[in-house]
Every structure is written in structure tokens, then in C-alpha cells.
Amino acid sequence: MSTLAIHPAPTARQLGLLLQWQFRRMSQFLPLLVVVQILLAVTTVLGYGLLVGTPPPEQALYLATGASTVTLVMVGLVMTPQMVAQARTEGSLDWMRTLPVPRPVFLGADLALWTLIALPGMVLGVVAGAAKFHVHLALSPWLPLAAIVVSLTAACVGYAIACLLPPQVAQLVSQVLVFVVLLFSPVSFPASRLPGWLEHVHQWLPVQPMADAMRATLVSDRFTMPLRSTLMLAAWCAASLVVATWSLRKRA
């Protein structure tokens, strides 16, 4: 091999190699991470049951579909910033950024990894929710796309938080987000139950459209995706991708 010739591998191959790198790096903890996500999703459903007892049908639909949305959002908004902040602190993120890999490929590999980690929890959360609250699911063919867009958007926002804020602050913000998403976001209950000002704020935040997308594709015979939510989710997805890519390109 000539020492001077570096012609980086094609993008698809780089993506595969990076995924392999990330998977092997996490191989020790990967099963544990997946199990924790599954437990989070299933225990959220069981916890809802303890809180509300036997809910009326409309409320049951929200609770049954909420856990899966919470899982996807948590992985993106909470676990991604924590892992990225750790990589920044130990210096490995900066070294990875010296590799001749386009920034979107980095992002793609990480997002694929986070989505795959979240997926089993999401599926089992739905199954547990449907069983616990006796909900009949009507899966839409758009479900995989909705799950990917929700996961992608959440992970991109998490990525941007981790890249733009100091690592300790990013970890703290992610902790606060757990609280906000679980209790004060219209995921497992209708937005109309929130105080007026918070309902208004959520009209501009990504969590409500994410929950709308999951409900509309899990119980497609009872819920539809409002146009506003579609546009908001698309806007948040595009904006978060741009910001995450920019934050990876950013030079000190």
C-alpha cells in the first residue's frame, strides 16, 4: 500500500465499518442496554396500570401506545447525550472526528445504533400495553417510518445537546428531560389535560408530534396524524439533522 494514498472507503462501506466499530465497542453492554430499554417500556406500562387502575377506553389507548413512544424518545434524548458526552470527555469523539469520514456518515452510524437499541423495547412496550389495557391495535404500514423518524429526530436532538453543551451540563439536561417527557408531555394522555400555557408550548416542541405519529400508526383505526403534527415532526427532524451535523463539523 502506498503510504501517501488515502482514498476513503465508499460511504456505504464506511457506514458498515463504523457500525461494526460501534457495535463491537458496545458489545459488553449492548445486551444490558436492550434489556434496560425493554424493562423501561414494560414497567412504564405496568406503572401506568398501578396509577390509573382500569382506565376508560380512550385513556387506555393513550397509555398503551405511550410507553413505546417514551422508549424511543428516551433513547434519543437521554441515552444519546449521555454516551456522546462520555465520548467527548474521554477524547474518543475528537479522535473519531479526525477520521476521513463524512459527518453525516458518523451521524448515520450512531443513529442506526440507537434505533436498533430502542426497537426491542418499543415493540415489547406496545405488546405489553395492548395486553395490559386490552387495546386492539391496528398497525399502519407507516409504522416503521414513523418509528424511524421519531427515533432519528430524538437522537439528533440528543446529539446536538451533547455536542453543543459542556458534557456535565448535557448529562444534567438529559436527566431533566426524563422527567419532562414522562410526566409533562402529552404522550400518555391528551394534550388537553395540560395547563393552557404548557399545551401551547408543546405545540412547538417535538414530543407531541412524535406521540401523535406513534398513536396514528399503532392504532390507525382510531387516530389520525394531524397535518400540523406531520409538518412539525418533519421540521424538527430536518432541523435536528442539520444542527447535529453542524455540531459535528464545528471547530473549537
Next chain:
Amino acid sequence: MDEVLVIEQVRKRYGKPPRGVLANDGVDLRIEAGQVVGLLGHNGAGKTTLVNQVVGLALPDEGRITLAGIDAIARPDEARRLASVQAQANVPITGLTPRRAIDLVGRLRGGSRADVRRRTDHLLEALDLGPWADVTAQKVSGGVARLAAFAMAAVAPGALVVLDEPTNDVDPVRRRLLWAEIRRIADEGAAVLLVTHNVREAETVVDRVTILDHGRVLADETPQDLVAGHGAEGAEGLEDVYIEMVGSAEHAGSTTEEDVA
């Protein structure tokens, strides 16, 4: 010879005056293909800041950086295709073996599977890493991990190889092997920018030495000229001259503390 890296009047400040740090203050540096240039300086002299600007992790406030004819400031993506880096911080490769990590990085950098395998085998043997080549990283020592990180930079080196403290944690026997391998990379045509506090050992492989002091270039000469021109009576080598020049033995001692940024 071809100039691979040309750094001209680079200035970089972190934070705003008067509280910020002027990490690089008009730094000039040139490295030709086939040369090893040692970048020396006390902790906080601005060495790591300088190399971070070469590979697009930091943005200079002023100055020019040209890498194999490419404007590395305007086109950091292209600069990264021309340079490979061993970072100052140890890159954790938990879950991987040294062989797997070197192989994956070589292929990410565009090497064919066969070429990368051949080069990986060579590096593992040359650095005497055979016994640890297939041991997962959590079970290898810091020195072995450091050598694996060097091999990750050397497996598909490109026009410029940046090595930031490659000898940290490495035992004396393997340090000799490492120096020989660094020399070999240059002899095969790459330019090597070597950031180190290990002045005594680096003297044996560097073609030129650049000494940074509080962000400024204090000297840029061959080790022989430096010793001949600046060595006071009793100075035995580059390290003595270096300590004399930067003015404090305290500055020259540490091999582990981190530099500014």
C-alpha cells in the same frame, strides 16, 4: 523534497482578552515528505492546539495551513483524507482487540482488506504486539493500548502522520521498536509531526525540532544545529538544550499532563 505541511503565521486564542489564552501566536512550521519533525514545548505551549487546527478540530483566528497543496482551513474534509492522527488522549477500544481495531481503522481509511491485513500484521510484529493482538482491549495494559493507537494511525498513514505523545505508557523495549517504526513511516514517504516530551529518545529519529513556548516558535532547527548553536558548556544533548531554552526543568519533566486544549 515536497513540502507536505506548511503552517504560516497561525494565531489561535481561546476566550476573549484579557482572560483568554493565546494558544498559538504566529506559528510557522514546515514539514517535507520523508521528514520527522519533533514539536516540543512545555505543557500549555500550544502543541495540541496546533495539530488540532491541522486536522480541522480547531479553527485558527489567523494564518494559513496548507496540507499537500490543500488549504486545510478552508477544506478540512480533504485535509482529513491526507492526514492520520494518534490523539493525545488514549482512544478507548473496549470490546475490540488491537488487531480488529487496527484493521477497522485501516479499512475506514480506504485500505483494501488484503493491504490492511498485511500492514496490520507487519505493525503487530514490528511493535512486538503479537501476544496481545487478539486479546480484548479491556485486558491489555495502557502501553499496549497506546501502541495499538499508534498502529491505528500508521496502518494507512496518508501524506501526514500526526503523533501526539506516542511513547506515553510504553515500556523501554517497545519504545525502541516504536521509534524505528516512526522513522520507517517517514522513510516510506510520509511527513511525520511528532508531539512529544520524550526529548532524549526523540532526538534519535527527528530530522528537525520545533520548540514552542507560550504559543510562539522558540527554535526550528536540526537537533545538531540546535545543540551546536544553543548548548551551553556541559550540555550533552537536545534535552539539555531544550531545558535550557525553555528556562525551567519543571517544564520539561512531565510526560503525562495534558496541554491546553
